[in-house]
Amino acid sequence: MKYEGIVLSEIDYKEASKIVNLYTDKGKIGVKALGSKKIKNGLLGFTTTGNTLSFVTTDSSLPTLLEYDILDSIVKKDLSLDEMKYLGIILYVINMIPIDSPHSKIYPFIKQIFSNIGIINIDKLLSIFLIKMLYPFGITPNLKSCIKCGNTSNLIFIDINLGGALCSNCINEFNNINIWNEYYYEKKKLDLYSDTDFKLLLNQLRNYYLNYLNIKIKL
Numbered sequence: 001m002k003y004e005g006i007v008l009s010e011i012d013y014k015e016a017s018k019i020v021n022l023y024t025d026k027g028k029i030g031v032k033a034l035g036s037k038k039i040k041n042g043l044l045g046f047t048t049t050g051n052t053l054s055f056v057t058t059d060s061s062l063p064t065l066l067e068y069d070i071l072d073s074i075v076k077k078d079l080s081l082d083e084m085k086y087l088g089i090i091l092y093v094i095n096m097i098p099i100d101s102p103h104s105k106i107y108p109f110i111k112q113i114f115s116n117i118g119i120i121n122i123d124k125l126l127s128i129f130l131i132k133m134l135y136p137f138g139i140t141p142n143l144k145s146c147i148k149c150g151n152t153s154n155l156i157f158i159d160i161n162l163g164g165a166l167c168s169n170c171i172n173e174f175n176n177i178n179i180w181n182e183y184y185y186e187k188k189k190l191d192l193y194s195d196t197d198f199k200l201l202l203n204q205l206r207n208y209y210l211n212y213l214n215i216k217i218k219l
């Protein structure tokens, strides 16, 4: 079988080998990388978390790696500590993607996220990732009308606990609703999304993931 995917994690397998878990356009798979603990076998690129790869495996339920190419190397990006930490969050969230999700649609987006790690501001990249991933998790925040009064204009606020927008009659505090709308609904190159107060947005997203998905994001 021929695949393209991103390395999520690896675990030891027998004495000299590893099983590598990858996210692909067909979902998550585990692949045996036989002899991968020995440097001379040249499998380090296949077992490095965060690498984007193309690869060929045997056709079995726990397939064995036959050959691979590195499409995007995480090591070459020379990431900062913050970028490493956020990479861990991104991998953690990808691990939680439900099995029956439309992986062929999600994978190209995730590949785009990974290709921009080390290029785009990591706070912005993580914010875009977390908002767009709400959709495959089955979460649609109500951004179209006020959840208190039904008003469809002058929406200014996202209430994390109530799960949607509030209008200017119902609250007199501004936060990131335009950004939520843009990030959730629009599709464009990642560097074209607007900037905002990312610390505030990431805090909202952390609360949102905890409240609605029971996923703990450690910022």
Ligand SMILES: [Zn+2]
Pocket: 146, 147, 148, 149, 150, 151, 166, 167, 168, 169, 170
């Ligand atoms: Zn209202």
